[in-house]
Amino acid sequence: MARHLKTARSASERASDDAKVRATVEQILQEIEADGDAAVRRYSERFDTWSPECFRLSEQDIEAALSKVSKADLDDIRFAQAQVRNFAEKQRACLVDLEVETLPGVVLGHRNVPVDRVGCYVPGGKYPMVASAHMSVVTAKVAGVRSVVAAAPPFRNGPHPAIVAAMHLAGADEILVLGGVQAVAAMALGTETIAPVDMLVGPGNAFVAEAKRQLYGRVGIDLFAGPTETLVIADDSVDAEICATDLLGQAEHGPTSPAVLLTTSEKLARATLAEIDRLLTILPTAEIARAAWRDFGEVIVCDGLEEMVREADRIASEHVQVMTADPDYFLANMRNYGALFLGPRTNVAYGDKVIGTNHTLPTRKAARYTGGLWVGKFIKTCTYQKVTSDAASAMMGEYCSRLCVLEGFLGHAEQANVRVRRYGGRNVAYATAAAKVG
DSSP states (O other), rough: OOOOEOOOOOHHHHHHHHHHHHHHHHHHHHHHHHTHHHHHHHHHHHHHHHOOOOOOOHHHHHHHHHHHHHHHHHHHHHHHHHHHHHHHHHHHHHHOOOEEEETEEEEEEEEEEEOOOOEEOOOOOOSOOHHHHHIIIIHHHHTTOOOEEEEEEEEESOOOOOHHHHHHHHHHHHHEEEHHHHHHHHHHHSSSSSSSOOOOOOOOOOHHHHHHHBBBBBEEESSOSSSSEEEEEEESSSSSSHHHHHHHHHHTTTTTTOEEESSHHHHHHHHHHHHHHHHHHTOOOOOOOHHHHHHHHHEEOOOOOOOHHHHHHHHHOOOEESSSSHHHTHHOOOOSSSEEEESTTTTTHHHHHHSSSSOOOOTTTTTTOOOOOOOOOOOEEEEEEEOOOOHHHHHHHHHHHHHHHHOOHHHHHHHHHHHHHHHHHOOOOOOOOOOOOO
């Protein structure tokens, strides 16, 4: 039976917070839809103290930003983007068009068609997320998206040079210095100066995630990617230092970031609790990490591997760091996760920044039904059908006619009947079922 040595805030407390976020976001979206650029500017001034003449960067603005980034940093950005691009290209190669003759004269197929215009949100705030530009823009371009607009909040009263560099090098067609709900709303709904997109992607805080949820249907979204979550699964093959480091390394994302330790060793669990207390006295980002750990940290002790898998699937965490004697056991048996990081030699930070897999992943249990952002999210698999002979059309029409009448769709039945008459030479009474031949 799983035992909690530390629990997080209650579900009811979280629900109250969610309700406040929903109401705030709904109001902002309504105003931006009604007032366009004027509302976008109002909210940018209110939340970011940012109201430039134009939110879109010119080529000169982009060049000026690039000039502020060191060659070493540009080289590191290029390296990270090369890893993301390489993996995305391998994924894209798995998505092939299909055409098959399923019956004589009946041809079915599908084509993989990229989304036309995508808005990529890159979080800023306390931590400008340079890596998010790689994950969204590079992947969209590999998928074949024609037009990519990328948006990130201002940083110290201007564009963040490294984020702009990453967006530009990734292939963004437009770059907006605009943050929060007002950014995703402007991209999704369109304004007088910002053309609407067909799809929104990218992580963000609770307000950005809620805005994407409310806009879904008006536009497509990648997934619900809210505050970062991490789950560390460990046994006594590792020590408390590495467990505590990996938990706090993700807790520093923000004060609402869940961090959970799942272990079969109570000794390791208690040692990790003590080590977290120690690290919080020296970690430069301890103020944020401490709040996240206090309110959203959990420590759970399980009786064995099977129970750890059950608990891990129940939690359905965004990131799952597995440090056990046999990490591949979890690869083979777990079903609900955003991404797995197998063994102590890898970690979530590698996935977040550089290794090549995408860091935009499902949160809040969405891993039960979706994976993370990947090249396939930007592609619509669209089917087509073609009937190439009179005999095939008449044969398919006979079956279709009877099935339509069975359901009461007589207009549908006539779509089939007219072809039975024309291509099969049979006299079928209007709005009745074609008789079975033979």
